[in-house]
Amino acid sequence: MALTHPATVSPVHPADATAPGPLAASAAIICLNEGACIGKCLQSLSGFAEIIVVDSGSTDGTLAIVDEFAGRGFPIRRIDQPWLGYARQKQLALDQATQPWVFSIDADEWLDDDLRASLPRLMAADDAISGWKVRRSPTLYGQSRPVSRLTRPEHILRLVRRGRARFDSALIIHEGLVADEGETPIARQGLLRHERSLPLNEQMKKEIVYARLKAEQRLKQGRKPSKLKLMFSPPIYFLRIFFWNRFFLSGWAGFIHAATGAMYSLMTEAIHRQLYYGRTKQ
Template sequence: MPLPLAATLICRNEEACIGACLQSLADCAEIIVVDSGSTDRTLAIVQDFAERGFPIVLYRRDWPGYAKQKQFALEQARENWVLSIDADEWLDADLRAALPGLLEAPAEVGGWRLPRVLTLYGETAPPPASVRPDPILRLVRREGARFDEDVLVHEGLVVEGEIRDVARGLLRHERGLRLDAQMPKEILYARLKAEQRIAAGERPSVLKLVFNPPLYFFRIFVMRRVFLCGAPGFIHAMTGAIYSFMAEALHFQMAREKRAK
């Protein structure tokens, strides 16, 4: 019997990774896929899984932004529990085995943070077990859960009730991009972050500009123990620091442009 669980994911041109994602969702009663104009084999792969009996419901929808697209996907779910997952992520066997117990959580539990690990560029296996996963809220009760649509990037779920951490299994993030492919994405995320701050009326900070990038690097490289991954781990942490610098610097520049108008 399928689990009383709906999985929701948004996609566009994800042919390289969406198959592994869908395969890991085989236990779900619903799989909501929202595509925003794929031109590669993404839709063909989704259709193949649907023909194999996966409970997929596909929507085609223009791109309104990350949070709004994920909120739309969430609103299509019918099961009491919803798993929000990205197309380049998948559940490992231990996490899939833990799902039935997570769905039987007491009524006061509104959501679960899943331990997510990134397979770094050039690697074929996840980081060593001693590298600390990044806990991320992805499994929630549908009632009382929503995405904050004012958040333009790194959108997150907001839930009612207690949030607990999953102790077993991993949410695997498999898109390890080479730096020249990753940096345009980081620049986009930094611009959206700066736009979000400007819209909220936040003023740029010299302290954040100077100290946030090295602190970001320290949090990833040292506190999460990514230094155990060698050079790929250093590159990953430094990429995060560059993103942090770009977000703060763009905030300064956009604020100056706004004042000049």
């Protein structure tokens, strides 16, 4: 995806031009006001040949942190791009990558030591493999340590060969990389950590925004609301997270994590219903 006006691109830091890092990989990040977590994300990308940061107007000190890492020699290329939507913004970041492999990472995520150590082996895979799904596991709000490794992590395609995966621009929420061809096995070593550092009231505001976007996406796809989903999706969502994904091992923090997921499910179904019938009455 080409850069759109008035996007601006920062010059490559002088350290970039001499020798690439030991990993022939680009990292692609989008951000907006991620000052509380982007430092840990960038630190975990030490050794990447290129780090692309696409910012959509941060005002909280995020850019100062990014520039500070660039000043320390991290090969950061910063792009200032007005918001295009999740999928298009991430695709833009992906398209700027110049290395053979690209790791798409959110600003509130970071690679643990085991995942970092496994990257050279993953990138040496046979050409039939277009990318790798990594295992992602969160740190819950109110806890200082990551959740138990006995919980079930998500499996998300994040490490891909350049040009062989893309984001679906038709999706306005829950966008994810899709490989055009080839295999995408699960990387079993290491974890992509996800920091859920927001207080619960702030997190719920985000969940409501996501619920509305998902409802709007369903309307665009021509989907009708379902009474059965309204009734049963929230409790099923809770049971899946709390028991199947084993977040009961995290005590009350795991219970709250599962309950907020159920509330997100309820809001999605309710907003979908409200928007659908509001539109049909017009």
